[in-house]
Amino acid sequence: MNDKQLVAIQAAQHVQDGMVVGLGTGSTANYFIEELARRHRDEGLHITAAASSVASTIQAQTHGLPLVALEHLGRLDLYVDGADEVTTNLALLKGRGYDLVREKLLARASERFIVLVDKSKLVGHLGEKFPIPLEVIPFAWQLVQASLQQLGIASSLRQNAAKDGWAITSHGSLVLELTLPKTFKSDELNRLLNDIPGIVEHGVFDELADAVFVADNGQVEEIWKRPGNI
Ligand SMILES: O=C[C@H](O)[C@H](O)[C@H](O)COP(=O)(O)O
Numbered sequence: 001m002n003d004k005q006l007v008a009i010q011a012a013q014h015v016q017d018g019m020v021v022g023l024g025t026g027s028t029a030n031y032f033i034e035e036l037a038r039r040h041r042d043e044g045l046h047i048t049a050a051a052s053s054v055a056s057t058i059q060a061q062t063h064g065l066p067l068v069a070l071e072h073l074g075r076l077d078l079y080v081d082g083a084d085e086v087t088t089n090l091a092l093l094k095g096r097g098y099d100l101v102r103e104k105l106l107a108r109a110s111e112r113f114i115v116l117v118d119k120s121k122l123v124g125h126l127g128e129k130f131p132i133p134l135e136v137i138p139f140a141w142q143l144v145q146a147s148l149q150q151l152g153i154a155s156s157l158r159q160n161a162a163k164d165g166w167a168i169t170s171h172g173s174l175v176l177e178l179t180l181p182k183t184f185k186s187d188e189l190n191r192l193l194n195d196i197p198g199i200v201e202h203g204v205f206d207e208l209a210d211a212v213f214v215a216d217n218g219q220v221e222e223i224w225k226r227p228g229n230i
Pocket of ligand 1: 024025026027028029081082083084093094095096097099100
């Protein structure tokens with residue numbers, strides 16, 4: 001069993017009967033969906049799931065999890081997802097995939113948000129290893145880029161790796177990737193990006209995670225924001 005699978009199985013133990021559970025996107029979240037489906041099938045665990053992307057919808061359908069559309073949700077009990085970077089104050093960088101909007105909606109609407117990473121994702125500040133992704137309304141990308149330039153932040157459109165052209169999200173947005181000229185505190189960066197019109201959503205998840213489960217060579221450490229809140 002690899003570290004991503006290990007941490008996902010541990011997170012699935014936090015799911016209780018009757019919960020509404022948000023399903024993240026990515027390779028780690030896929031292991032969580034598999035384990036949740038196994039508990040649903042083998043242990044009769046009764047849950048309702050909400051998917052954060054087209055990819056996690058298909059993963060849940062393939063494994064036979066009952067899904068509810070976001071339109072029908074007012075709140076969730078638990079959201080479980082991976083992340084690209086995690087700081088010591090549990091701020092996250094997400095969005096190497098394409099589904100920031102639904103991911104942040106679910107993270108915000110959930111009673112608890114558990115993040116699953118391996119040790120390689122721990123960083124000193126956001127943007128240390130990856131550019132910060134922004135989903136932007138297609139007709140606004142140059143205006144958003146100009147707003148960023150005024151703040152001294154360079155950005156470029158994400159390319160579609162599989163074919164010529166630009167990356168397009170599930171909601172038809174373009175993706176701008178930012179290279180930060182200096183180290184920003186996560187709350188400062190969050191505020192700054194929230195203030196720019198034309199940005200649909202961005203990859204800085206500040207003050208949203210309740211716990212980060214970190215896998216390291218077959219061991220899992222659970223870091224809870226409020227100790228004892230397990
Ligand atoms: O949009 C992508 C999500 O933020 C993923 O949760 C993140 O990229 C981590 O993915 P993985 O679990 O595959 O490392």
